Amino acid sequence: MAISETIARDEIRQLVARYAWALDSRDLDTLVSLFVPGAVTREFWDDSLRAVGVTVLLVGNHVIELDGPDVAHGIVYCLGRVEDPPRSGRIVEQAIVYSDRYARGDDGVWRFAGRKHELFWGVPIAERPLDQPDANWPESTTGRGTLPYRLESWQRFWSPGT
Secondary structure, three states, X not given: OOHHHHHHHHHHHHHHHHHHHHHHHOOHHHHHHOEOOOOXXXXXXXXXXXXXXXXXXXXXXXXXXXXXXXXXXXXXXXEEEEEOOOOOOOEEEEEEEEEEEEEEOOOOOEEEEEEEEEEEEEEEXXXXXXHOOEOOOOOOOOOEOOOOOOOHHHHHHHOOOO
16 A cells, blocks of 8 residues: 555545534534535534534544545444434434545545435433533543533534524
């Protein structure tokens, strides 16, 4: 395997990780920038993410096939915890597979050319982690933490009038 292929795979893995963090932190501008121009809009992300509350996406297995120097496709496993509906405290665990297409632009940056979200399952979990009192970490190891609430992008997303 050529070093350029190793670098491309690493950059694509970083793309997927940035997607998870941008989605969980509600950084809509970053989400849009992770896709090829015109593939998604800020309005799409705004509408989609207002339908759920806190999300935690943990990406795992990632198979990447390079189809050429600037195009690739892949499969990404993801375990997600999603507050559904927002501000309800009800958490659904999802086992997700993303079927992705990737393209490297003229600027040398890999982006999503397409992304399909499919479920293995989605099931409510018995515990309601967001209904706990504050953890006040590090004094307590249990309870509700500061994320994502302390993030500026999260606050901006949920502030009135946005």
